[in-house]
Structures are given as C-alpha cells and as structure tokens.
Amino acid sequence: MSVTEIKASELDTDQFIARQVAAIKSAVGDGLAINALSGGVDSSAVTLLGHRALGDRLKTYFVQNGVMREGEPERVVELFASLGVKVELVEAQDEFFAALQGIVDPEEKREAITQTFYKKVFARLVKESGAKFLLQGTILTDIDETAAGIKRQHNVFEQIGIDPQAAFGYRILEPVVELRKDGVRKVAQALGLPAALAHRPPFPGPALAARVIGEATRERIALVRQATVITERILAGVPAFQNMTILHEDRVTGMRNNRREFGLQLEIRCWDSVDARTATPTRLPWETLETLAGELLGNVPGVVSVTYAIAPKPPSTMEVV
C-alpha cells in the first residue's frame, strides 16, 4: 500500500474530514462497522470521523483492561457522550490480569496485554457485532515504524488472527493514515475533541502495567494508580513534558511506629523534552520534591521510600520498563 503524506502545515481539516467521511460512507454502505477507542488522540479522531459518517452503525468499544489510570474509562465514556457519541464500556479486567499473572519481563507484559486485547477481547467483539468493517487509527508513523522493524505489525486483522483473504468480506478502514501525530491533533480538534485531550501527555499502551517493575498484579496496579493520582495532582502546575510514578519490585528497609519494616519504594520521573527523543529530568524545586515524598509516604500504604530519577535520556529511557 502506498500512502501519500499530508503534512500538518498543508492540512485543510474541513476538506480532509469531508473526504474521509464520504470515503467511510461509501465503503460501509448500509453495513456495520466497529472500532476500539483507547482514549488516545488517534483512536479518538477515528471514532469521531466514523460516527460522523455512520452514526449508530459504528459500534465503538472502550475496553477496561484494569491497568488504566484512576477514572480513565469513565472519563472517556463521558467525554464522548458529551460529543454525542455512545461508547460501550467492555469490562475485561479479569481476562487481562489472568494473562499478566506471573509475568515479570516487560516485553512479555506488553505482549500479554496486546494479545489479550486483540486475540481475546476485540476478536470476540468483532464476531459478536457482525460488523464487516474495522476502523483503526493507524497513522503514517506506524507504517514507517513497522517497515523499519521498530514496531510490530499494525494490521488489526493479523493481530486478531483473521486472514482477510480467507474471511472474505472483512475490510479495514484507516481514515487518518495519511497524517502524522500533529495532523491528527488538528483533525481531532476540528471534530470537537477538547484541546486538552488532543494535546494530552502520552501514556504508554500497557498503561500502568509499564509503571510497575515486576508482576502487574491487581494489588500492585491499584497501588501505583493511587500513587499516580497524588503525583499528578502535585505536579499539575509544572510545565513538564510528562511525569510518571513507578512502583519498584525491590524491597527496602523503613520504619513505622519504631519498628523496622521491609517496605515499598516509589520512583518519580518528571521529564523536560521537546520530541521525546532526548529528555532531561525536570529541575523540580526542593519544596515540590519534599511535598511529593511526604504525600506519597503519608497516603500510599506500605511505601517507605521515594526517589526522583536524575538520569537523562539517553542512556535512560523515559519509561522505566
């Protein structure tokens, strides 16, 4: 497939939206389509384009995988409701935590989440819906990275184990594939997505599972979710690129009520960066670091130690695993 790039600077959003809406209408006819909304800008733009073209004949699902930030599923469903789009929340936490059980290797964790999403949950939704069209938020960078071997196969059909040739009738539509991230942001805003969401800080695919070192159990995810709420509240006014709260697997010594306690350590990372390719730790004021430590120690059960990452990227990466 050859795709011609539309640069954000040359993008006429009204014209682009009209063209994609027409293309989706023409492809789907009076049939049904389906898509998965992650809350990120790519899938949000596709959801809004698809609903403008198909209305209720596009079934949009938001999969609750159990590793999202506090209130995330509800926030996304409510936001789209306010935009007139019904999103169905699919409860699948048990399936994801079952798949994550016993896995400590970061790549295997990512793989478990991807496989559970595509092969189990989304494959079931596709079959049950009877839809013959899948809308997905592939952007040009995904295709480049797949070709370069940086990213795995982005084709949803392959992910869910369906051979489009054999299962004749299935079609993938990729309405934002000519764009890169900055172009998608413009389209998303033109479709009514609030600027705050269109420009929200990136959050990794494996979500909070990437914020615990070691096994992503229900309990450990709940703990890092609670800690993340605190960090994000305290650092809300800091003009950084991204912040993250990480639960270590290492146990460290602490003391509570004059007794030694082998407890938990949280690591905070807060990054200054332009394009995420290089990054430096934000020079937070000491007052902020001390407030952060105090609030986390006082409110997250079992935490006896808090650190702040001071290494730049490279050789660090922004995410811890």
Added chain:
Amino acid sequence: MSVTEIKASELDTDQFIARQVAAIKSAVGDGLAINALSGGVDSSAVTLLGHRALGDRLKTYFVQNGVMREGEPERVVELFASLGVKVELVEAQDEFFAALQGIVDPEEKREAITQTFYKKVFARLVKESGAKFLLQGTILTDIDETAAGIKRQHNVFEQIGIDPQAAFGYRILEPVVELRKDGVRKVAQALGLPAALAHRPPFPGPALAARVIGEATRERIALVRQATVITERILAGVPAFQNMTILHEDRVTGMRNNRREFGLQLEIRCWDSVDARTATPTRLPWETLETLAGELLGNVPGVVSVTYAIAPKPPSTMEVV
C-alpha cells in the same frame, strides 16, 4: 557486670589512658593478646591502648572481607603503620563471598558476614595465635543495646563459640566499656588517631554488602565500590551527615548506541542529620545532581538510571537494607 559510665564531658583522657594501659599490662602479664581492627573508632582506640600496654605482644588483625570500600584495608594498615602499630592484613574474601552466595535477605546477609567473621576467620586466628586474651572495643551503648534486645550478644567469646568457663585461661578485656562514642573519640584522638578518622562518617558493619539490594556477589560489590568512589568524590565538599551509593536489584530499560538495554539502576542517598535518629535528604543543588548522574552513567558499566532518595527518616531508614 556493673559498669560505671564516664561521661565525655567529665573524661580526663590522660588519666583514663594511664589507668587502662596499667590494667591491660597487669591482666596480660607476659602473655599474648589479640584483637581485630575494623577501622572504626572503637576498635582503633582499643588497638592503640593495647599496643601502648603490650607492644608486639598484642597481635592486631585487619580482616579483608571483600565488601569494603575502595582502598580501605590498605588505608587502615598504612595509617596504623604511621602510628608505629603493625597490623596484619588477613585475606578472607573467598570465605565471605562463599558465605554470601545466594543470600538476598538483608538480615541473612548481615548474619552471614558476622558468622563468617567470628566463627570462621577470627576463631582460627585466636587458635593459631595462642593468645589467651582478647581485647575488644565494646562501648557502654553496646551493653545497653544488648540488654534492651536491640543488639545481639556483643561478647566475642560467645560469638566464636568458645565457653570462657570451659576454655579456662581465656579472658576478654574491654578497655573502653565505660565510655560512649563521644568519649571514645576523645580517647582515640589523645592516642594519636587523626581527627578525620576519629570523626569519620559511620559505615555499616556489613559494609558494601548493605549497599546492594539482593545478592552480594563479587561482581555486584565491585560495581557498587566503583560507584561509591565517584559519589564520594563529587559529594566530598557537601557538609552532609553521610552519603551512600546503592545498587538496585531491579532492572530498568535504557538505551545505548540506539539499542534498548535492560540495565542497572543506582540510588544515591545523602543525609542531613544530627544524631541519625531522624534525617532528611540533603537539598543538593541541581548542578550537583546532574554531575553525579552524568559521572555515574558515564563511568559505571551497565548503569542506565540514577535516582536520588527524597524521603525523610522516618519512615525511610538511612541505609536501604
């Protein structure tokens, strides 16, 4: 045994030294005595008192356990040579690393080091020397803490598995038992120990074994030793109570030469404290934190991440394990 405390403020060091030298002479007569020097102020004071009383009839050993800071054994031996005291360096790294193999629990690590020191290495030295007198640096605080159940048995005979009753003829001499740490410091300085050593920052008994989370292998100790040299150099001018460099067991993601690398994380702690009972992280300037991170990342192989501890004691402790 009832001991009367001599407060540092009421201590006449010349009188104290004369009394203890006479007591050691009177007890040992023309026999042999033995003692182990750790380099700390208590055992240094006892070594100097014992040599003033007995000269060459006190055999002083420094046990190289493999988990000391860079150059520590040589530094101690040279210092005492300059004070006219011959210290025999006992090479016992293999025995200590064998005892530490496979142990990850911090208390078990301490125990392995203590047991190897007393039951294996020092017990052998006592037997080989033919000495009937042991000099040890017990201070009043050790006795209080043993009585209160905070510290384990401080009696060396019990540690090396010798019943003084059965093995008639062995005697322990504790020449600084009436003093606390501040008193011992005064005596040590009066005996010629340089002030820098008499007032050196505390270093834990298990030494660098307490500065690695998880197994204290030869390789991991070598790495944290190298990192400690760098941290101590960069923080040399900082008027803090203590600093420490810790190797985590957790692996974190980094990148070198554009490739992902699952690497090591170091944690730096630097404490402001008056009496070690409470402590707060030193508010190091950002320039210092960045220099620290850069030097550690650039010079310690495999390290891709550096953090700085921002939690106070309590609920943190000063040492990580």
